[in-house]
Amino acid sequence: MPELRQDPLTGIWVMISPERKKRPQYLDLSRKFNLKSDICPFCERNEYMTPPEIYAVRKDNSEANKTGWKLRVVPNKYPALSAKEELNKIEDQIYNKMNGVGAHEVIIESDSHDIGIDEMEVEQIKQIFVSYKRRILGLKRDKRFKYIQVFKNHGIEAGSSIHHPHSQIIALPVIPSKVMDRLSNTKNYFKLHNRCLFCDILDYERSYNKRVLFENRDFIVFASYAPKFPFELIICPIKHTSSYERTPDKNFMSLAEILKQTMKKMGKVLDNPAYNLLLHNSPFIKNCEPYFHWYVELIPIISGTGGFELATNCYINPIPPEESIQILEK
């Protein structure tokens, strides 16, 4: 059983997950991965290589865990956390820990092994976003979970160990420190102004107009005022929405459209970079509806970080966001 341990000095939660050691790619000291080699566990006809599916988009009458799917959600074979036991918080001398209760799932986004989001049909991208919603709603029913992180690592430099397009979901019994920071900053702003900080940012960015890349009927893409990385972008609903899972399915069509448009731009200008896509959703806390606004963060991995960022959580970005947008708009 994995463990969740808290560092008393930094407050950071760490999952001690020995299961992850069993991954075929793990601790290869030569550090030379070849993601295209071997049999892909996410390809059609290899369904036996993953645990049984939890959710799928399938052609009519095709059978679960057989061929004929367009998208599958399966438990991660090497999960960081597990839902098997009751949650136990343990005082370990001067330390805090709990057993590693949680969930770790994989969304296999397509039956094509080598397709980018920029090449997918908009309907397919929409189905990815719908699957995020279905799984958040499903996992949210488990009262042990306090927060769900949806994320996508694309490319080795972004932390991916499997080439086939996929996203991941991790459900946690604690609220991570970064999520707490966003929550308390937006809450303070709301107390002071009685307005959502994010809605105010959107209003300002739309009038300023030097950091906005795209906008459609439901979503906007812009570079934030203080981006940690060059070409980092935010995609978010224009209308105030606290929880991703409350977004009507039909809106995911415009989200899919704007993401495809963005990925095409980014792929062209930055030569198909590795990237992380992060869904920043509200945690399962009462009353955060008025002040929390969900958003997607898209980070192309161009330059990497080092010890300074690890030590401080400060970032050095050589390209101002206004310039990033200019370059992307060319």
Add this chain to the structure above:
Amino acid sequence: MPELRQDPLTGIWVMISPERKKRPQYLDLSRKFNLKSDICPFCERNEYMTPPEIYAVRKDNSEANKTGWKLRVVPNKYPALSAKEELNKIEDQIYNKMNGVGAHEVIIESDSHDIGIDEMEVEQIKQIFVSYKRRILGLKRDKRFKYIQVFKNHGIEAGSSIHHPHSQIIALPVIPSKVMDRLSNTKNYFKLHNRCLFCDILDYERSYNKRVLFENRDFIVFASYAPKFPFELIICPIKHTSSYERTPDKNFMSLAEILKQTMKKMGKVLDNPAYNLLLHNSPFIKNCEPYFHWYVELIPIISGTGGFELATNCYINPIPPEESIQILEK
């Protein structure tokens, strides 16, 4: 002039530093660095390639910025921050920024281009630690600076772009969020117990003895209870010391000894990994002496991170610290 911008949502400070774009290695979209090629700006006889030195350990009578040195400290040629202007805090509509006042220096640790800490003379390693102290004392006199981060990136995977052994120092006009977290956690502990959290951790770890790797008369090396990465280690003074720069020079001899011993172990067991070495020092805040305890964090880069860590500041570590120590002790 660079800028420091704060993200209102996360509270994170970002340096927008266009100077960094001029680095020869920057934005190489092919992402294929060859660190051993080209002329090394840190090698002897290439002193003209760096800005004039601020501090050096030199053979008798050798002239500044000429050959004959054993260690040099120079301003970073592509600084993230600059000390040229007065500090100006600016309200930028709903955002906060200030001009990027600070310092960014490089410690060239040896005249050998290709030497590891595990291969250096103990006296040479001691001189590196003494140079950190001298520069912290020097930079601390500038009242605009609130915090100084000393760090070393070794190897491409650790964020290094130059192979020649070196560390870096960045002086900041703000206290970064991670430093604030450590400060408030240790302060709270002190309020509650009237004791230093770190001293209590040391006491406990020495009696528990399953996470301690080495100990000498002044320093101890151990794996923390909740390490973010496999084989992550902490090196710290046994006697409570809040500020690194208050450490007597003679103690840096035992620090050098224990670091060399640790690097030899790590190099052997992990096949000379890339690594980050981070000096966590007290910020320039009054009265934090009783509760803050400086330490060095040593992180070998074995597995890397992805979107989950970026989004949450939670980490997934497949190897429990007790096992890391067992493997290192073999």
